[in-house]
Amino acid sequence: MADDLLAIHDLRTYFYTEDGLVKAVDGVSFKIKKGEVLGVVGESGCGKSITAMSILKLIDPPGKIISGDVIFEGINLIELKEDDIRKIRGASISVIFQEPMTSLNPVFTIGDQIGEAIMLHQDLDKVNARKKAIEMLKTVGIPRADEVVDEYPHELSGGMRQRAMIAMAISCNPKLLIADEPTTALDVTIQAQILELMRNLKNDLGSSVMLITHDLGVVAEMADYVIVMYAGKIVEEAEVVELFKNAKHPYTIGLLQSKPVIMRDEDRLNSIPGQVPNPLHMPSGCYFHPRCSHAMDICRESQPELKEVCEGHKAACWLYEGVI
Amino acid sequence: MPGTITKRGEMMRQYITRRLIQMIPILIGISILLFFILQLAPGDIFSTMMNPHMTAEMKEELRHQLHLDQPAYIQYFYWVQGVLKGDFGDSFYFKQPVTRVINTYIWNSFLLSLVSFILSVIISIPIGVISATRQYSRFDYFFTVVALIGISIPSFYFGLLLIKWFSVDLKLFPVSGMMTPGVNFVGMEKAADILYHMALPCIVLTLSSVAGLMRYTRSSMLEVIRQDYIKTARAKGLRERVVIYKHALRNAMIPVITIFGMWLPGLFSGAIITESIFNWPGIGPIELLAVNNRDYPLLMGINLILALLTLLGNLIADITYALVDPRIRLK
Numbered sequence: 001m002a003d004d005l006l007a008i009h010d011l012r013t014y015f016y017t018e019d020g021l022v023k024a025v026d027g028v029s030f031k032i033k034k035g036e037v038l039g040v041v042g043e044s045g046c047g048k049s050i051t052a053m054s055i056l057k058l059i060d061p062p063g064k065i066i067s068g069d070v071i072f073e074g075i076n077l078i079e080l081k082e083d084d085i086r087k088i089r090g091a092s093i094s095v096i097f098q099e100p101m102t103s104l105n106p107v108f109t110i111g112d113q114i115g116e117a118i119m120l121h122q123d124l125d126k127v128n129a130r131k132k133a134i135e136m137l138k139t140v141g142i143p144r145a146d147e148v149v150d151e152y153p154h155e156l157s158g159g160m161r162q163r164a165m166i167a168m169a170i171s172c173n174p175k176l177l178i179a180d181e182p183t184t185a186l187d188v189t190i191q192a193q194i195l196e197l198m199r200n201l202k203n204d205l206g207s208s209v210m211l212i213t214h215d216l217g218v219v220a221e222m223a224d225y226v227i228v229m230y231a232g233k234i235v236e237e238a239e240v241v242e243l244f245k246n247a248k249h250p251y252t253i254g255l256l257q258s259k260p261v262i263m264r265d266e267d268r269l270n271s272i273p274g275q276v277p278n279p280l281h282m283p284s285g286c287y288f289h290p291r292c293s294h295a296m297d298i299c300r301e302s303q304p305e306l307k308e309v310c311e312g313h314k315a316a317c318w319l320y321e322g323v324i
Numbered sequence: 325m326p327g328t329i330t331k332r333g334e335m336m337r338q339y340i341t342r343r344l345i346q347m348i349p350i351l352i353g354i355s356i357l358l359f360f361i362l363q364l365a366p367g368d369i370f371s372t373m374m375n376p377h378m379t380a381e382m383k384e385e386l387r388h389q390l391h392l393d394q395p396a397y398i399q400y401f402y403w404v405q406g407v408l409k410g411d412f413g414d415s416f417y418f419k420q421p422v423t424r425v426i427n428t429y430i431w432n433s434f435l436l437s438l439v440s441f442i443l444s445v446i447i448s449i450p451i452g453v454i455s456a457t458r459q460y461s462r463f464d465y466f467f468t469v470v471a472l473i474g475i476s477i478p479s480f481y482f483g484l485l486l487i488k489w490f491s492v493d494l495k496l497f498p499v500s501g502m503m504t505p506g507v508n509f510v511g512m513e514k515a516a517d518i519l520y521h522m523a524l525p526c527i528v529l530t531l532s533s534v535a536g537l538m539r540y541t542r543s544s545m546l547e548v549i550r551q552d553y554i555k556t557a558r559a560k561g562l563r564e565r566v567v568i569y570k571h572a573l574r575n576a577m578i579p580v581i582t583i584f585g586m587w588l589p590g591l592f593s594g595a596i597i598t599e600s601i602f603n604w605p606g607i608g609p610i611e612l613l614a615v616n617n618r619d620y621p622l623l624m625g626i627n628l629i630l631a632l633l634t635l636l637g638n639l640i641a642d643i644t645y646a647l648v649d650p651r652i653r654l655k
């Protein structure tokens with residue numbers, strides 16, 4: 001469709017570990033429209049980051065993208081050579097990572113690190129790249145930008161570093177911004193500020209955002225459309241209002257019920273009974289069945305497919321088989 | 325910004341001055357300790373010197389002249405008195421000023437050690453980096469084995485092996501020494517002659533230090549390439565070469581560079597075994613000679629220089645650490 005910026009079809013990224021095969025991303029398909037914020041939620045280890053990194057082909061051995069298409073502006077990124085996809089990384093698609101404390105290189109100044117991306121993707125020399133870096137730091141609301149540009153990451157607070165990361169990510173006007181748990185490591189007040197900043201920037205730049213989080217509160221605030229992942233697969237997807245009002249999959253319902261009033265409560269995701277399955281020994285049938293209170297015989301035998309359960313709302317669960 | 329740079333330079337100057345001043349009491353302490361430890365060893369120069377022409381009276385007379393008949397602390401004060409005037413005394417064995425003996429041999433050791441040090445750095449760092457970026461590849465396994473051999477093969481054995489192969493069998497290199505005897509080369513020819521003699525001992529020393537440095541670089545690099553900022557660098561669209569040799573190497577070298585300072589005394593201390601095998605006129609065999617002959621003034625001189633170099637090496641390590649890692653502040 002014309003208004004799709006990114007379309008992923010049947011993406012599979014596996015890890016060939018010493019202990020065996022880990023299907024980190026196991027047949028995932030979704031789309032991101034222009035200007036849309038896609039929320040990707042799920043417990044830790046369900047394959048959110050690997051899905052995101054597969055888009056840019058940033059998977060290190062023993063991981064490998066086995067199959068799938070990642071169509072970005074009509075080009076299949078999976079088929080691109082390293083030299084060609086490098087021109088997309090940091091330019092039309094850029095990433096903000098979870099840990100502002102460790103995501104910036106400790107031995108280079110903030111200005112050097114932002115300027116590096118600018119010089120690489122825009123035809124600017126060192127002096128102008130520096131000017132642009134200062135401008136970007138101002139854009140993301142860093143005070144004393146003309147001093148901070150010469151400071152090292154350790155001289156900044158976590159929130160300021162994450163702002164610097166965002167400055168770096170948006171410095172080349174990306175069409176898609178992948179934010180992998182951008183606020184998880186931050187204090188609640190700083191979290192709110194960073195989310196506010198991202199929302200404003202997104203509106204100004206008109207970029208699409210793939211917002212990865214395990215925090216449903218963040219999704220509710222930011223996302224237009226939501227996909228829920230479990231054990232490398234999408235188990236439910238819908239527009240944000242529909243999903244929160246009318247969640248179908250027992251896993252999503254569990255996530256919603258365990259969402260506490262206070263946003264950063266580490267315990268909240270543990271309130272779905274049981275644990276994320278060991279990726280080396282996936283259960284038979286529906287991967288969620290050992291933890292599901294609705295599990296039926298068929299759930300243990302055969303895997304449900306992701307299907308429309310009502311208009312614009314898909315779920316992979318035997319409870320809804322034959323609903324439409 | 326020029327302001328911060330001068331401020332940093334000023335702080336650095338103060339720091340270095342303070343550290344240098346702190347070295348004085350440390351060196352005094354070390355000299356006392358050394359002096360008395362040496363005194364603990366039984367016997368003196370005359371108990372090992374088998375000179376048939378020397379009568380017991382003559383020995384007593386000489387002992388008296390050298391203050392060897394005095395208590396250790398008196399001897400120490402005599403020694404300090406001399407040192408303060410720049411006189412480290414005369415070597416018992418060489419019957420020459422200690423400074424002259426050291427000066428004659430130490431630069432030969434330095435030359436050999438420096439060349440092999442530079443070679444090891446040039447060889448081992450790229451290998452360490454490539455081994456890390458291609459962990460478990462054939463390249464990595466090959467150099468793991470080389471490192472294992474380098475670490476476990478004794479230098480006397482490896483040295484003799486090289487002499488057998490390259491000097492005796494193939495006649496490619498001289499068996500020993502530092503210059504061709506009986507020929508007076510000058511300028512470039514002299515340098516070439518020395519290099520020619522240096523080749524084999526240099527290989528022995530280089531192999532053993534390459535092994536360690538290579539593994540050290542490799543593990544440091546492996547640690548760094550797992551870091552988040554490397555992912556950030558890749559996600560920016562940088563070439564893999566830039567990611568590795570700019571973003572990763574700069575961080576991986578921090579612990580490696582700091583050990584270079586620690587190597588400073590090693591550049592001057594002489595490789596006793598290798599120098600002995602190749603008859604290299606370095607300070608290593610002289611140290612052995614001094615120990616065997618209870619040549620206290622010479623031992624004190626050599627050890628004090630090495631102590632000073634160790635302290636300087638530590639200081640250099642701390643300074644380089646602060647220079648390469650912006651997170652480190654000199655205090």
Ligand SMILES: Nc1ncnc2c1ncn2[C@@H]1O[C@H](COP(=O)(O)OP(=O)(O)O)[C@@H](O)[C@H]1O
Pocket residue numbers: 015017022023024042043044045046047048049050051061062063279
């Ligand atoms: N380097 C790796 N080696 C082996 N398995 C990995 C590696 N990285 C990720 N995985 C597997 O991929 C799964 C998904 O990881 P990830 O996408 O990081 O989860 P998250 O949803 O928390 O971002 C994990 O359960 C893990 O088992």
Ligand code: SF4
Pocket residue numbers: 249250251286287288289290292293294295296299304316317318319
């Ligand atoms: S398919 Fe069965 S086990 Fe899986 S979520 Fe639905 S009801 Fe639960």
Ligand SMILES: [Mg+2]
Pocket residue numbers: 045048049050180181
């Ligand atoms: Mg993750």
